[in-house]
Amino acid sequence: MKKxxxxxxxxxxxxxxxxxxxxxxxxxxxxxxxxxRYKRLNDEDVIFISGSDEHGTAIEMASISExxxxxxxxxxxxxxxxxxxxxxxxxxxxxxxTSNKIHHDTAQEFFLNIYNKNILVQKTEKQLFSEKExxxxxxxxxxxxxxxxxxxxxxxxxxxxxxxxxSPLELINPRSKITGDIPVIKESTHYYFPLGDYQEKxxxxxxxxxxxxxxxxxxxxGWLKAGLRDRAISRDLDWGVKIPxxxxxxxxIYVWFxxxxxxxxxxxxLFTERNEPDKWKDYWMNxxxxxxxxxxxxNIVFHSIxxxxxxxxxGDYILPDNVPANEFMNFEGEKQSKSKGTGVLVKDITxxxxxxxxxxxxxxxxPENKDSEFVWKDLQxxxxxxxxxxxxxxxxxxxxxxxxxxxxxxxxxxSIPETEDGILAFLIxxxxx
RNA sequence: GCCGGGAUAGCUCAGCUGGUUAGAGCGUCGGAAUCAUAAUCCGUAGGUCGGGGGUUCAAGUCCCUCUCCCGGUACCA
Numbered sequence: 001m002k003k004x005x006x007x008x009x010x011x012x013x014x015x016x017x018x019x020x021x022x023x024x025x026x027x028x029x030x031x032x033x034x035x036x037r038y039k040r041l042n043d044e045d046v047i048f049i050s051g052s053d054e055h056g057t058a059i060e061m062a063s064i065s066e067x068x069x070x071x072x073x074x075x076x077x078x079x080x081x082x083x084x085x086x087x088x089x090x091x092x093x094x095x096x097x098t099s100n101k102i103h104h105d106t107a108q109e110f111f112l113n114i115y116n117k118n119i120l121v122q123k124t125e126k127q128l129f130s131e132k133e134x135x136x137x138x139x140x141x142x143x144x145x146x147x148x149x150x151x152x153x154x155x156x157x158x159x160x161x162x163x164x165x166x167s168p169l170e171l172i173n174p175r176s177k178i179t180g181d182i183p184v185i186k187e188s189t190h191y192y193f194p195l196g197d198y199q200e201k202x203x204x205x206x207x208x209x210x211x212x213x214x215x216x217x218x219x220x221x222g223w224l225k226a227g228l229r230d231r232a233i234s235r236d237l238d239w240g241v242k243i244p245x246x247x248x249x250x251x252x253i254y255v256w257f258x259x260x261x262x263x264x265x266x267x268x269x270l271f272t273e274r275n276e277p278d279k280w281k282d283y284w285m286n287x288x289x290x291x292x293x294x295x296x297x298x299n300i301v302f303h304s305i306x307x308x309x310x311x312x313x314x315g316d317y318i319l320p321d322n323v324p325a326n327e328f329m330n331f332e333g334e335k336q337s338k339s340k341g342t343g344v345l346v347k348d349i350t351x352x353x354x355x356x357x358x359x360x361x362x363x364x365x366x367p368e369n370k371d372s373e374f375v376w377k378d379l380q381x382x383x384x385x386x387x388x389x390x391x392x393x394x395x396x397x398x399x400x401x402x403x404x405x406x407x408x409x410x411x412x413x414x415s416i417p418e419t420e421d422g423i424l425a426f427l428i429x430x431x432x433x
Numbered sequence: 434g435c436c437g438g439g440a441u442a443g444c445u446c447a448g449c450u451g452g453u454u455a456g457a458g459c460g461u462c463g464g465a466a467u468c469a470u471a472a473u474c475c476g477u478a479g480g481u482c483g484g485g486g487g488u489u490c491a492a493g494u495c496c497c498u499c500u501c502c503c504g505g506u507a508c509c510a
Binding site for chain 2: 015017140157165167195214222223225226228232254255256298299300301302327328330335364374378381385388390392393395396397400404405
């Protein structure tokens with residue numbers, strides 16, 4: 001007998017510090033929407049989850065530089081992006097947000113679960129601290145002189161001039177990128193997730209996977225080959241999910257640790273809304289559920305290495321069945337990028353074109369195996385020639401033909417012979433009548 | 434630097450485990466039709482599959498090498 005599966009489909013949680021563009025859509029949102037529509041047409045049990053990822057350094061920094069609260073930032077992008085998906089006919093069962101209480105609770109529970117099993121380790125490291133801002137500075141928010149090439153605007157993580165990988169402590173004359181303040185070195189203690197302990201289990205798990213995309217598998221193998229290391233999962237930051245352990249004021253759970261847990265929180269929230277508060281377990285704690293994460297290629301490590309390891313550590317939940325990651329869709333020869341101001345925002349394109357036209361154009365050129373290219377001319381051609389011309393004309397012609405030749409009525413079905421000779425004879429007979 | 438991916442017609446892209454004259458859409462050029470929307474239909478030309486070498490009866494497909502582009506390189510998310 002055919003086994004009946006449930007499908008738990010997730011689309012990457014967009015980070016709530018920018019408006020989504022059509023590259024995101026063709027990479028991580030249209031593919032699952034098509035998949036989910038297909039499953040629904042087949043009357044299969046499927047739920048479709050996404051939401052905004054609303055914590056982390058970048059949002060806190062944006063709020064500082066714009067002089068608004070983080071809440072204002074995330075509200076702006078959460079509602080805009082939620083609407084963008086709706087305007088494109090991408091209908092999630094729930095589009096949640098990680099700032100919701102249910103997510104904070106779920107993420108803290110998750111953290112405590114593995115904390116109480118003594119899985120986490122603590123390490124103390126030296127970090128740059130701005131006394132003026134009263135905060136530790138993330139690597140990328142420190143600039144200074146590169147110790148290798150002498151470039152004066154090197155970032156804390158990397159010198160954009162010579163490409164050297166750096167630690168912010170190596171920079172000569174470090175300063176805060178936000179205020180220009182000169183930081184001091186201060187120690188900070190953080191929780192680390194011992195990713196290396198899960199190396200073997202992960203290798204075994206991945207070995208058993210069939211039908212995964214080559215790009216995803218290669219990427220994972222690359223990480224495994226290099227050897228997995230402990231990963232810090234706390235940050236010195238105000239904006240985020242608080243560490244649920246005494247003595248950790250000013251520390252939050254690292255955004256990439258809690259964000260994927262958002263898939264679980266959102267599922268809980270969905271069934272709470274439906275007045276079936278325990279039904280989420282039917283999906284997350286059920287071996288007959290296929291958990292599928294649709295993402296862009298930039299998210300592979302988090303969904304196919306780190307999150308699975310977290311789920312293994314926790315133990316109560318199923319692991320992903322597949323992680324289909326698409327490549328990127330570029331725009332008129334350039335990468336779509338918020339910082340460079342290139343690309344096409346969903347809110348702009350939906351203001352001008354019908355969702356089906358956009359969906360068709362994107363779907364017919366999805367970056368499944370390699371980066372693809374979107375050009376406006378393409379949309380014009382696909383709309384005018386393929387949709388309006390070929391498909392539209394076919395439908396219109398059929399309707400008009402029916403109207404004029406069959407007296408406004410759909411004629412009865414007649415059986416047509418299958419062989420060519422038979423069809424020919426049939427046509428000749430019809431013409432004579 | 435190291436690891437991974439990519440390069441196929443003018444443009445945007447398909448080509449699974451190697452197997453007959455390498456495909457599609459659009460564009461080009463040439464025709465046709467009026468049942469149909471400034472719509473349609475049919476046909477044509479166009480590629481040394483990034484360069485070079487190798488394995489094989491057979492290579493776009495496997496191996497080596499070179500060039501160019503992209504991603505990752507663990508505190509961006």
